[in-house]
Ligand SMILES: CC(=O)N[C@H]1[C@@H](OP(=O)(O)OP(=O)(O)OC[C@H]2O[C@@H](n3ccc(=O)[nH]c3=O)[C@H](O)[C@@H]2O)O[C@H](CO)[C@@H](O)[C@@H]1O[C@H](C)C(=O)N[C@@H](C)C(=O)N[C@H](CCC(=O)O)C(=O)O
């Protein structure tokens with residue numbers, strides 16, 4: 001493409017025939033003819049790498065007004081918001097996305113909702129994809145991902161590939177980082193959704209209000225006026241979210257016990273499934289949801305709401321709920337001991353999620369609830385004692401272990417949890433912690449291994465060593481049976 005093809009996105013001359021061979025925000029990835037976007041980041045300022053980008057052959061540099069870049073030998077284009085400009089430029093450069101796209105935000109449930117919405121669409125006969133924490137899933141494609149919301153260049157490259165492969169529908173997760181950093185600003189969205197809000201990422205957002213505001217960008221900055229906003233109705237943060245979506249001129253569709261669009265009339269939880277009565281447009285549907293975890297019915301309602309808001313008939317969307325498969329590592333039953341005690345792997349790595357998952361299994365546990373968990377290094381330190389308290393209150397046996405200590409001293413992370421977890425057992429080595437917990441299980445007990453879910457590695461220092469909770473649980477169950 002030529003620079004002039006970015007008119008409307010960037011302040012460029014209509015006559016500029018400078019060739020643009022790609023867009024980049026990391027100077028180390030700049031190839032000849034790429035447009036380099038200098039972004040102010042959390043660790044570095046991209047403007048300091050503009051000269052490096054120019055040396056590597058960048059055709060032009062896009063930078064914030066007042067960045068003071070000159071003498072680079074390439075044109076400098078000034079904009080108010082380089083991250084927003086990057087997102088729009090990446091969308092224009094790759095030039096294609098699945099026709100119908102939706103995004104879901106909220107503290108918990110995004111990965112599950114994206115996966116469920118894909119499955120409902122699939123059931124309704126559409127070629128559908130989901131994009132998020134567990135990676136990309138589409139017909140013939142299942143790839144592990146790294147970020148919940150990919151950066152705009154990776155995202156639009158992917159969306160174009162999906163569209164070219166015939167994918168017409170895609171559901172993606174909108175993390176608060178992704179929204180704040182404008183990663184989704186170039187995506188054309190047909191609908192958005194909100195699940196809930198709890199404590200998360202307090203290392204990035206100064207206050208919970210700031211965190212909520214970042215999430216609201218989906219509704220007040222990204223969705224076009226009149227677009228449907230599917231909002232879970234039973235969360236303390238539902239009302240302010242509904243108010244913001246209405247103020248932004250969206251068509252608000254609430255789901256849940258207090259929902260107008262999909263109303264949960266009754267639900268009976270069983271250990272591995274739940275039976276629900278849901279009202280849609282005056283009709284009552286009886287649904288048998290084949291998933292453990294009280295919260296999954298809420299995620300299922302949000303997903304059905306998204307599918308319906310984008311044209312899937314209610315009867316079809318709700319019937320699809322009976323076939324749902326949980327996202328990997330979300331209250332995932334890995335196995336049971338010979339005496340029938342189940343072991344679940346779950347991705348609860350924040351307070352509300354831990355509280356929900358432990359409360360969910362209690363009614364079906366005649367013996368003890370055991371939990372193995374830790375907290376990630378280089379992440380919100382404030383959640384450590386909170387999670388220690390929750391585990392101690394809701395489980396009978398608490399084993400505190402490591403979960404991606406990253407650059408921090410693992411003993412110190414554990415100590416911060418242990419300080420609020422009297423009686424907890426501390427076993428730093430996660431493998432050993434899992435094996436010991438499995439060895440302790442008696443008939444009637446339930447074990448939850450929380451925090452890593454689908455992850456395939458343990459990051460210690462700068463190194464990520466292969467590690468899977470699923471594999472360790474299976475190995476421990478085999479060892480116990482032997
Ligand atoms: C804190 C954070 O969100 N960081 C993300 C952010 O990086 P940044 O802009 O702060 O980068 P920086 O290191 O300060 O550098 C500034 C700029 O200089 C550039 N640079 C840097 C060095 C160089 O030699 N040349 C160069 O051009 C960088 O490419 C960048 O554009 O933008 C990058 C590109 O999009 C992301 O890769 C990076 O994610 C890091 C790896 C990360 O760990 N992010 C996590 C916290 C995250 O985003 N998580 C959310 C939520 C997870 C969830 O709850 O599910 C997610 O969506 O995954």
Ligand SMILES: Nc1ncnc2c1ncn2[C@@H]1O[C@H](COP(=O)(O)OP(=O)(O)OP(=O)(O)O)[C@@H](O)[C@H]1O
Nearest residue numbers: 107108109110111112133295330347348353356357
């Ligand atoms: N609707 C919900 N309400 C409360 N807790 C939930 C809900 N859905 C999922 N959880 C809990 O949160 C964990 C993560 O779920 P999921 O991966 O679907 O959410 P997410 O928003 O994508 O999280 P992350 O931001 O960590 O990727 C689950 O393993 C479960 O413990």
Ligand SMILES: N[C@H](CCC[C@H](N)C(=O)O)C(=O)O
Nearest residue numbers: 349375376379403404451452
């Ligand atoms: N997207 C989240 C995942 C955390 C998962 C947990 N296992 C940890 O490492 O803290 C983050 O990067 O903060």
Ligand SMILES: [Mg+2]
Nearest residue numbers: 110111133148
């Ligand atoms: Mg997720």
